[in-house]
Amino acid sequence: MKITVKNLSKKFKRENVLENVNATFESGKIYGLVGRNGSGKSVFLKILCGFYKPTDGEVLFDDVNYAEKNEFPPNLRALIENPSFLPDLTGFENLELLAKIQNKIDEKQILKTMNDLNLLVEKDKQYFKYSLGMKQKLGIAQVLMENPDIIILDEPFNGVEEKSVGVIKKILLELKKENKIIILSSHIKEDINELADVVYFFDNGEVKRKNEKE
Amino acid sequence: MINIKTIKQNLLSIVVIIALFIFTTFLCYSYKINTYHENFENRLGVMYCSVILKYEDLDLCKSQIERENVTKDTLTLFQNIIQDESLPYYLFNLSFIIIIAISIFNVHKEFRSLNIKNNLTRMDYKKYLKKVFLNSYSHSLIIPLLVLYVFIWAYSISGSFDYIGVTKGFYYSFPIEFLKIPFQFIICYILNLFFINIVYISIGLLVVKNNKNYIVSVIESCIIFLALVMFMSYVLPFMFGNKIYFYIDIFDMFSYFGRPSLSFFTIYCFILSIISILLVYFSYRNQEKTILILEKNKY
Numbered sequence: 001m002k003i004t005v006k007n008l009s010k011k012f013k014r015e016n017v018l019e020n021v022n023a024t025f026e027s028g029k030i031y032g033l034v035g036r037n038g039s040g041k042s043v044f045l046k047i048l049c050g051f052y053k054p055t056d057g058e059v060l061f062d063d064v065n066y067a068e069k070n071e072f073p074p075n076l077r078a079l080i081e082n083p084s085f086l087p088d089l090t091g092f093e094n095l096e097l098l099a100k101i102q103n104k105i106d107e108k109q110i111l112k113t114m115n116d117l118n119l120l121v122e123k124d125k126q127y128f129k130y131s132l133g134m135k136q137k138l139g140i141a142q143v144l145m146e147n148p149d150i151i152i153l154d155e156p157f158n159g160v161e162e163k164s165v166g167v168i169k170k171i172l173l174e175l176k177k178e179n180k181i182i183i184l185s186s187h188i189k190e191d192i193n194e195l196a197d198v199v200y201f202f203d204n205g206e207v208k209r210k211n212e213k214e
Numbered sequence: 215m216i217n218i219k220t221i222k223q224n225l226l227s228i229v230v231i232i233a234l235f236i237f238t239t240f241l242c243y244s245y246k247i248n249t250y251h252e253n254f255e256n257r258l259g260v261m262y263c264s265v266i267l268k269y270e271d272l273d274l275c276k277s278q279i280e281r282e283n284v285t286k287d288t289l290t291l292f293q294n295i296i297q298d299e300s301l302p303y304y305l306f307n308l309s310f311i312i313i314i315a316i317s318i319f320n321v322h323k324e325f326r327s328l329n330i331k332n333n334l335t336r337m338d339y340k341k342y343l344k345k346v347f348l349n350s351y352s353h354s355l356i357i358p359l360l361v362l363y364v365f366i367w368a369y370s371i372s373g374s375f376d377y378i379g380v381t382k383g384f385y386y387s388f389p390i391e392f393l394k395i396p397f398q399f400i401i402c403y404i405l406n407l408f409f410i411n412i413v414y415i416s417i418g419l420l421v422v423k424n425n426k427n428y429i430v431s432v433i434e435s436c437i438i439f440l441a442l443v444m445f446m447s448y449v450l451p452f453m454f455g456n457k458i459y460f461y462i463d464i465f466d467m468f469s470y471f472g473r474p475s476l477s478f479f480t481i482y483c484f485i486l487s488i489i490s491i492l493l494v495y496f497s498y499r500n501q502e503k504t505i506l507i508l509e510k511n512k513y
Contacts, residue, residue, distance in 0.1 A: 086324065
């Protein structure tokens with residue numbers, strides 16, 4: 001699997017949010033997006049997910065432009081900005097509801113993912129009663145539970161306690177070995193440096209630099 | 215199969231539906247008892263007057279004799295229940311508030327939570343909207359089914375479509391021309407309610423994506439509906455003549471007083487429902503715009 005971003009630009013009314021961004025993402029690597037708040041990282045990730053359409057340029061998933069076909073990229077899961085779930089349902093019910101859309105996994109796999117992220121004890125708690133860290137972990141569980149090929153996590157460690165951050169990092173490194181494309185964005189450079197093989201530096205809607213680990 | 219989660223997700227709708235059906239059952243049952251008493255007193259009056267008339271020429275008794283074997287027909291009884299001047303009158307005529315409130319409740323939660331972002335990596339936008347809107351539009355069946363339930367009660371109590379009691383002026387009912395075609399009338403009556411409930415829900419759906427607050431969404435939707443009613447009931451008749459009021463008024467959906475044509479009104483309600491659905495479609499068709507609005511109004 002390969003994602004190719006070619007000359008991507010995005011305007012909202014007259015404001016240029018992304019300008020001529022070029023990037024490639026390949027299987028078996030972790031990619032980091034670094035930049036200040038408002039540098040365009042989240043909009044870039046939303047375009048990758050198909051939530052927004054590019055003003056110019058294109059995003060190709062193995063040479064297929066899903067945005068042009070009004071389709072969503074298959075086997076991609078994302079947590080962008082804040083986790084978003086139905087407040088009255090429990091954590092487990094929220095995941096079950098999402099899993100039923102494609103019916104790829106059963107209850108056991110949902111519970112296994114919750115267990116991996118130390119959420120099992122809280123599975124029957126309503127989402128609105130979750131702490132910030134638990135909400136974040138549930139958002140990550142939503143991304144990982146169906147074993148997607150492309151994983152997008154925007155600020156994944158926000159509010160998560162140190163012990164769980166270690167667990168999540170370990171899971172991501174294991175998934176990298178399984179040949180997944182993992183794209184992380186963070187304003188904390190240390191997290192990205194520790195995990196990412198390739199780092200894109202965003203500033204004012206442009207990719208200013210690309211660093212690759214040897 | 216309906217499971218606990220489905221019940222939990224639709225709790226408000228389920229509670230309201232059960233409450234409406236329980237209330238309607240009590241209402242219809244009280245009409246059954248009243249009708250029984252009315253018929254009994256009628257028969258007693260006829261017996262009493264037939265004896266009196268042998269000795270005295272009383273007008274009151276003459277008119278009582280005329281009531282012999284005259285009972286309320288199904289549609290008259292149905293009209294009396296639906297338009298009962300106590301609570302049911304307000305319940306049915308103000309049902310648009312209930313329908314708007316329950317039909318946008320889940321949509322509001324879905325939109326405000328931004329759960330759309332989790333859904334859109336698993337299904338396409340059109341399918342997502344279909345899922346959310348079908349759930350919402352399904353509420354357009356509640357009032358028509360409730361009215362059908364009342365009709366079945368009325369038929370089980372009356373068992374007749376003979377409207378002689380209305381022609382003789384004993385009972386107040388729907389206009390005679392509709393009593394002549396009872397089945398056609400009740401089908402159109404229920405269909406029109408279904409179409410107009412689609413309009414209520416469409417207004418709710420147009421409003422809900424732009425509001426953070428659920429109560430504000432409900433109030434704003436009701437105000438928009440009432441403004442539409444005012445426009446149709448006052449502005450248009452003022453411009454094109456008072457006669458058109460009875461053709462296009464959509465506030466009084468229950469009495470059919472003065473309605474000149476059943477088929478015209480049914481086609482009119484159908485067109486209104488289609489227009490309202492199209493407006494919803496155009497308002498939501500752009501995925502990016504919708505997401506941007508929802509992101510602005512998230513919890």
